[in-house]
Amino acid sequence: MKKILVIGDIIIDNYLIGSTERISPEAPVPVVKIDNVITNIGGAGNVVNNLLAFGTHADILSVIGDDDAFGEVESLFKKNHISSKFLFVEKGRVLTKKTRILASNQQIVRYDKEDSKEITKETSEGVFNIYKNIIVNYDIIIISDYNKGLLTKELTLKLINLANDKNIKILVDPKGSDYSKYKGAYLLTPNKKEASDIINFDINNDTLENATSVLKSKYNLTKSVITLGKDGIALFDDQLKLFPTKAKEVYDVTGAGDTVIAAIAYKLAKNLTIEEAIEFANLAAGVVVGKIGVATASLSEINAFVQNIKNKEDLKIILKKLKEENKKIVFTNGCFDILHLGHVKYLEQAKKMGDVLIIGVNSDSSVKILKGENRPINSELDRAYLLNSLKCVDYTIVFKEETPYELIKLIQPDILVKGGDYKIENIVGNDIAKSTVVIDYIEGKSTTNIINTIKQ
Missing domain, CATH: 3.40.1190.20 (Ribokinase)
Structure with missing residues (x-):
């Protein structure tokens, strides 16, 4: 020592x-x-x-x-x-x-x-x-x-x-x-x-x-x-x-x-x-x-303090520490606009695949590109905060690019996880992660369905 x-x-x-x-x-x-x-x-x-x-x-x-x-x-x-x-x-x-x-x-x-x-x-x-x-x-x-x-x-x-x-x-x-x-x-x-x-x-x-x-x-x-x-x-x-x-x-x-x-x-x-x-x-x-x-x-307080990672420089410090400790890193990304049961179950399964779960959260501007001008419902900071409140989530970082490719390249995750019916070869970052896994969503549980129900 x-x-x-x-x-x-x-x-x-x-x-x-x-x-x-x-x-x-x-x-x-x-x-x-x-x-x-x-x-x-x-x-x-x-x-x-x-x-x-x-x-x-x-x-x-x-x-x-x-x-x-x-x-x-x-x-x-x-x-x-x-x-x-x-x-x-x-x-x-x-x-x-x-x-x-x-x-x-x-x-x-x-x-x-x-x-x-x-x-x-x-x-x-x-x-x-x-x-x-x-x-x-x-x-x-x-x-x-x-x-x-x-x-x-x-x-x-x-x-x-x-x-x-x-x-x-x-x-x-x-x-x-x-x-x-x-x-x-x-x-x-x-x-x-x-x-x-x-x-x-x-x-x-x-x-x-x-x-x-x-x-x-x-x-x-x-x-x-x-x-x-x-x-x-x-x-x-x-x-x-x-x-x-x-x-x-x-x-x-x-x-x-x-x-x-x-x-x-x-x-x-x-x-x-x-x-x-x-x-x-x-x-x-x-x-x-x-x-x-x-x-x-x-050290535990410092780790908790930076749970919502502000920038890539902070992320580099955390990654260095995780790799020194030989932690298996799981990465996923998404909008997570209105947090629901489908999200939680999906993230719980993702966390079980490794030691640390890092989530790339789409920025407000990238959500608009993906989902339209009326989205997101919740701001990027609100969405990151809600994700951080989940026991299975270790870190979140907001990314502004349309895809998380550069973020995945920086993190070099052991396991890349996506939800839905993706084909592995079509998942962004599949060429970087050591392995890529697709987890099925719970049928009928989606932000779009929740929004439609509210409108009705």
């Missing part, structure tokens, strides 16, 4: 969750009745939690104090199955604790307890001594800087230089105003505002390529990445590439940056390309921002 080491500031994230129905008579503020208290490991600890959720091995190297938070950290580490063997204790240090009060899924206020002074020289030497003795055991290093005093300029440069000497990629989630301490890292993951502050000009569609290029050259990065919030992630290697966000609903962006860098590291450790790693990071972040508080995204 690939191993990843996270170095960074540990934070305790505390959530007081409740409801509010009145304003305080003491001041014009809401009164929140607390129903639930959640305490999580945040900061670099949340990066580790994300890596563990992906099913990989991750350790953390950090500094904590000897205050009353020490026992709380150890308890949370044990609960989350995180090893505490590389925690360095600095006497008199106060660990950062952030407490948020939420009512009706909205954050009302946050109050912090912290000590952000730089670690002592003795502590820095202790941390580096641990690092140099264990670095060879890891495939990727993540620096998760929350600007809480651990990652001094001197220590950070030493961490990066040693990783480069060992030919180990080191990824940085940066903070603060001095990025020179990250010089030579494989990549940084600043958000748009952080990057804009560092390079001293506004970042927009017209300046994004220049911004990523400047960061890459100025700090001697192998790759340049800027996270763009709702607009996704930008990558600059030899040219600018944009990766749109995958989020469906955004409830809380807390910890999304932790998820992004963890996801990129996870895929790079598996020797995937940076493009594939960023695509995966977008998907993982899309899951996390749909949750309240500091959260993680498991």
